[in-house]
Amino acid sequence: MAIDIESIRNQFPILHQDVNGMPLIYFDNAATTQKPQRVIDALVKYYSLDNANIHRAAHTLASRSTTYFENTRKAIQTFINAAESEECIFTKGVTESINLVAQTWGRTFLKQGDEVLITTMEHHSNIVPWQLVCEATGAILKVIPITDSGELVMSDFDALLSERTKMVACVWVSNALGTINPVKELIAKAHAVGAKVLLDGAQACSHLEIDVQELDCDFLTISSHKLYGPTGVGVLYGKRQLLEAMPPYQGGGEMIKEVRFEKSTYNDIPYKFEAGTPNIADVIAFGEALAFINGIGKTVIAAHESNLLQYLLEGIGHVNESNNNMISLVGTAAAKISVQSFVVKGMHSFDVGMMLDAKGIAVRTGHHCTQPLMNRFGLEGTVRVSLSVYNTTAEIDVFLEHIGKLVKRSAGK
Amino acid sequence: MATTTDIQNEIIENFSLFEGDMESTLFYLMDLGKKLPPMPIEHQTEDYIVKGCQSKVWVYPLFQDGKVYFEADSNTAITKGLVYLLWSIWNNQTPSAILETELFFIDKIGMSNMIGSQRSNGFAGMIKQMKLYALGFKAKSE
Numbered sequence: 335m336a337i338d339i340e341s342i343r344n345q346f347p348i349l350h351q352d353v354n355g356m357p358l359i360y361f362d363n364a365a366t367t368q369k370p371q372r373v374i375d376a377l378v379k380y381y382s383l384d385n386a387n388i389h390r391a392a393h394t395l396a397s398r399s400t401t402y403f404e405n406t407r408k409a410i411q412t413f414i415n416a417a418e419s420e421e422c423i424f425t426k427g428v429t430e431s432i433n434l435v436a437q438t439w440g441r442t443f444l445k446q447g448d449e450v451l452i453t454t455m456e457h458h459s460n461i462v463p464w465q466l467v468c469e470a471t472g473a474i475l476k477v478i479p480i481t482d483s484g485e486l487v488m489s490d491f492d493a494l495l496s497e498r499t500k501m502v503a504c505v506w507v508s509n510a511l512g513t514i515n516p517v518k519e520l521i522a523k524a525h526a527v528g529a530k531v532l533l534d535g536a537q538a539c540s541h542l543e544i545d546v547q548e549l550d551c552d553f554l555t556i557s558s559h560k561l562y563g564p565t566g567v568g569v570l571y572g573k574r575q576l577l578e579a580m581p582p583y584q585g586g587g588e589m590i591k592e593v594r595f596e597k598s599t600y601n602d603i604p605y606k607f608e609a610g611t612p613n614i615a616d617v618i619a620f621g622e623a624l625a626f627i628n629g630i631g632k633t634v635i636a637a638h639e640s641n642l643l644q645y646l647l648e649g650i651g652h653v654n655e656s657n658n659n660m661i662s663l664v665g666t667a668a669a670k671i672s673v674q675s676f677v678v679k680g681m682h683s684f685d686v687g688m689m690l691d692a693k694g695i696a697v698r699t700g701h702h703c704t705q706p707l708m709n710r711f712g713l714e715g716t717v718r719v720s721l722s723v724y725n726t727t728a729e730i731d732v733f734l735e736h737i738g739k740l741v742k743r744s745a746g747k
Numbered sequence: 748m749a750t751t752t753d754i755q756n757e758i759i760e761n762f763s764l765f766e767g768d769m770e771s772t773l774f775y776l777m778d779l780g781k782k783l784p785p786m787p788i789e790h791q792t793e794d795y796i797v798k799g800c801q802s803k804v805w806v807y808p809l810f811q812d813g814k815v816y817f818e819a820d821s822n823t824a825i826t827k828g829l830v831y832l833l834w835s836i837w838n839n840q841t842p843s844a845i846l847e848t849e850l851f852f853i854d855k856i857g858m859s860n861m862i863g864s865q866r867s868n869g870f871a872g873m874i875k876q877m878k879l880y881a882l883g884f885k886a887k888s889e
Contacts, residue, residue, distance in 0.1 A: 354769040682823040684801040685777070692769035700801045714822075715801060743774075 337638045342630065343724050345370040356694030359729045364509050364537060364673050364720035365698050366559045370626045373563060376619040384618075387611055389588060403614055406621035407604070410569050413624050414554065415545040421577065423570040423604040424612055428536040429459040431555035431570035432503070434607060435532055436463035438580040439553075440501070446472030448500040451529075453478045453486055453515070454710050455508040458703045460534045464503055473500070480710065484511040484665040492523065499529040506538035510702040510718065511665030512643075512673030514542070521551055530576070536560055540722070541639060541671040543632050546571055562723075563623030564616035570607070577603045584609040635723050639672035642721045642730065646674060649734040653741060660741040664716045675702075675716035678737075680744045683717045686737075690717075693736045751844055754836045755852040762856040772857055776828025783831040786820040797872040802826040804869035808880040813888065814839055815881055821869065829853075829861060829870050837877060842885035846878060 343349055348368045351358050360368060380402070386395035388403050404419075411419040425431045440463075444450070450464050450473055468475045478491045495502075502524040507514050521531045532553040535544065539556045546554055553576070558567035572580075582589055582600055586609035591599040600606045627635065647663075654661050664675040678686050687699035700715040701708045708715060719733070749757075765771040790807040797804040802823040809816040817838050821827040832852065837845050853859055861870050 682802070684823040685773075685825050688825050689770065689773055692773055 337630070337634050337723075339638075339724065339726055343726075345372070345626070346724055347371060347374070349724060353694040353696070354692050359695040359725075359732060361719045361721060361725065361729070361733065362696045362698045363540075363722035363725075364560070364702075364718065366565065367540065367562045367722055368724070369564065370562055370623070372622045372626060373619045376622040377564065377615050380615040380618050385615070388614055389605070399614055399618070402618045402621070403612070406617050406624070409621045409624045410556070413544065413628075414556070414569075414571055415547055416571055417547060418574065420603050421571055421574055423572070423577070423607045424617055425568040425570050425607075426566050426613065427559075427568035428534060428555040428557045429463075429568075431553075431568050432460055432532065432534065433463045434570055434583045435553050435572070435580075436467040438583050438607075439530070439576065440464070440467035440473075441470060442579070442581060444468070444471040444473040444500055447498065448473040449476050449494075449496070449498045450474070450501045450503060451476050451478060451491070451494055451499055451524075452503050453505060454480045455484065455486075455511060455513065455704065455707050456503075456505050457509055457534065457536070458705070460503055460505060460532075461706065464501075474498075477706075478504075480513075480707075483667050484508065484513045485667045486515055486520075488516070488519070491520065495523060495527055495529070497527055499524065499527055501530050501532065503532040503534070505534040505536075507535075507541065507671050507673075508665065508704075508707075509537050509673070510675055510704045510707055510716065511667065512537075512670040512675075512720075513665060513667040514538070514669040514671060516669075517551070518549055521549060525550065537671065537673070540627070541636060543636075552576055558616065558620040558623065561620075561623050562626055563620035564613075566613050567616045567620045574603065577607070582606050582609070586610045588612075630723065638723060639721055642725055642727065643670065643672040643674065645727050646672075646719060646721070646730050646733075649730060650674075650676070650737075653734060653738045657738070657741045657745055660745055661737070664711055664713065672721035673718065674720075675718045677713060677716055678741055678744060681740065683715045686717045686740060689740055690733070690736060693732070695733055695736065748839075751836050751840060751848040755850070758832055758835075758852045759855045767857055769857065773825055776858075777824040778828070779831045780821070780824050780827030783819065783827060783834060786818040790818055791820060797869040797876050799826075799869035799872065802869050804830055804873040806873055806876055806880070808877070808884070810842075810884040810887070813841055815842055815845060815884055817877065817880075819873070826861070826870050829858065830873065833870075833874065833877065837881075842881040842888070845881035846885065850874065 346368045384399045386399045388400040407419045410422045476494050479487045506517050524531045530552040533551045535554050536557045540561045554571040556569040559565040589601050589606050589609040591601050660679045662677050683699040698718040791805045795805050795807045804821045807818040819830050819834050821830050
């Protein structure tokens with residue numbers, strides 16, 4: 335099915351504005367995606383008509399808001415094909431989801447000398463929580479290296495994996511490189527030595543089909559705001575028996591069964607991990623974002639984004655042909671989503687980003703919260719273009735025109 | 748000796764030629780950065796760095812005969828242009844003149860976003876650091 339870009343773009347009010355006198359071209363989707371009108375409307379509708387605290391009162395508004403909130407849980411269950419909706423816990427984002435696992439599963443099950451494997455291409459949010467728990471438990475953090483093209487060195491992974499490995503915490507898709515990691519193989523191998531696997535799905539969730547049962551991952555983290563939904567909402571998927579074996583993360587309302595001063599008992603999953611009044615409005619609006627994606631279809635979105643990446647890479651190739659290869663691509667894995675990092679010879683990425691912004695083009699520059707990865711490539715940072723469902727080849731043409739001019743100017747220095 | 752206000756007004760006049768066009772403004776800034784006197788590499792140390800998330804700035808101060816002199820540099824061309832402007836305003840001024848300066852030129856040349864995003868660039872931190880040096884020299888000379 336062909337994608338109707340105009341009708342999709344019309345659903346995103348933010349895209350129809352000028353920045354520095356030029357039409358906005360938003361190429362920073364890996365940082366956060368824009369929100370369709372139905373998501374914005376859901377937020378307004380909730381506060382205008384439905385606002386009430388959930389899971390508590392007997393009144394109509396409370397019942398309505400509880401139903402809508404739980405509908406999103408069911409929608410996310412379907413979205414990732416979890417066995418039960420109770421395995422989907424709402425958090426405030428991927429960072430909190432990972433910290434939750436590190437602090438509850440990690441502190442309970444990691445011992446002195448156990449090993450946690452991560453990869454060189456992790457976001458800081460899948461490094462620091464494991465460093466913290468390793469410091470606390472005496473477990474050891476080990477890192478799977480990558481190749482120059484930005485792919486995991488699987489033979490090194492095999493060598494690092496042992497019966498000491500208790501957790502493999504791995505990014506599914508790299509935010510800085512776009513690499514899609516062979517997670518099915520990683521999971522199977524990790525399970526063969528008895529290790530658990532946490533997949534950081536922050537980038538994967540908006541681009542790839544997700545089936546947690548088929549993957550057999552133990553944990554998966556998802557971000558709403560990278561899925562056309564509101565900020566401040568994330569999901570932690572975990573297998574039931576693991577979530578049940580984990581102690582609560584935070585204490586408070588909602589997460590308890592009974593509170594006595596001598597001892598409290600805890601609620602069942604998912605509520606055990608959802609202390610306090612949750613971000614009700616944004617969770618409900620997140621449901622609309624999922625409906626938006628389902629309305630187009632992941633396969634259609636993936637095909638469109640793959641065409642865009644191809645078009646971008648060909649365009650950069652042409653710029654390079656006439657400019658002595660001034661643009662170096664960073665992240666050239668065979669399997670990639672529509673993300674491309676690069677550096678321009680003789681120009682700092684910050685300057686490239688500022689110059690593109692002068693033409694209304696929003697890209698991300700810097701280390702992308704992946705400093706160890708940048709160090710691996712001997713870089714301070716890159717310019718990153720990340721494309722999404724509402725981006726067009728015409729926008730890429732404008733980008734190529736301006737990056738071409740910058741490259742020429744830099745070459746002529 | 749031109750006052751810090753005079754110098755700022757001259758900067759604003761020069762930038763007004765671009766009529767707010769951001770691309771021309773940034774190209775001009777990058778060219779201005781090249782006019783900054785080279786900073787001796789031995790002064791580009793951790794002690795004199797102002798770190799932003801993306802761009803770094805180095806400032807090395809000297810105090811002589813009641814005047815403050817600066818050496819400065821940045822690793823990004825646009826920030827370096829702004830560093831040059833700040834250098835042209837504050838180099839060879841008294842500590843009091845530096846401390847009393849209200850920097851109105853940044854907003855007037857359309858670069859206020861460089862001040863707002865403290866985390867991403869070293870320029871905002873540089874302003875604070877230069878004033879701190881001036882304050883130190885003032886205290887020392889009184």
